[in-house]
Amino acid sequence: MAFPLRRLPALLYLFALISEATADANFTVSKAVYYPNSDTRGTETGACEYGAFGATLNNGDVSASASLYRNGIGCGACYQVRCTNPYYCSPNGVTIVITDSGASDGTDFILSQHAFAGMGQNKDAGATLLNLGYVGIEYRRVPCIHPGKNIIFKITESSHFPYYLEFEIWYQQGNQDIIAVQLCETVNLTCQLLGRTHGAVWAAVSPPSGPLSIRMLFSSGAPHGGDQKWLVPTSTIPQNWTAGATYDSGVQVQLQ
Secondary structure, eight states: OOOOGGGHHHHHHHHHHHHHHTOOTTSEEEEEEEESSOSSOOOSSOTTOOTHHHHHGGGGOEEEOHHHHGGGTTTTOEEEEEEOOTTTBOSSOEEEEEEEOOOOTTOSEEEEHHHHHHTBSSHHHHHHHHHHOEEEEEEEEEOBOOTTOOOEEEEOTTOBTTTEEEEEEEOOOBSOEEEEEEEEETTTTEEEEOEEEETTEEEEESOOSSSEEEEEEEEOOOGGGOOEEEEOOSSOBOTTOOTTOEEEOSOOOOOO
């Protein structure tokens, strides 16, 4: 159906009112914008400190969010985000990964340009959304799915063997948060509880020598802590670990 151009703004406003009134109770209503120069990639400078990995994670469908960043706990979490204008928007929207912290003009999401356009019903609708630049959305947390991937430990370039070990945790599946990490020396079975330094980064000053195991405590995030469970890798980080290297944990969160 074709509408006269002079009627289009009023119609769009009407569509927005209808969509907000019929929003799914499982979703939270909000707004979204996008950041420029991100048509095929996300940002390499996000607060989660993912670097180039964060730019290509989830095929570039990533986002910044001040409210969902949660001092780094929210890094790597997945959300279904769909715009609410039925004239342009797909009912499924896109699944994005949090890689950065940021807010703009009362929004909960600053999406990559690729993800923002992906909310459209088709390529032309996506282009129209990009022209609008600011849209009403609704969102909910969903399990992250990384087919064929185990959890990976990325040793950051800031690490300095053997005095300082800093790492990120990549490819965690599911919809639970990592709320604590233990670094364990596997020969004498001594462990130390680590702190999150910033973003998705964990660190140990004077880490133990020998092969190391990084154990992760997952929480559902429900009131009063929710369900909590330690996940213990089957593979270890070698004694002579290297800054910049990645190590496969040998395990993955099993989806329900």
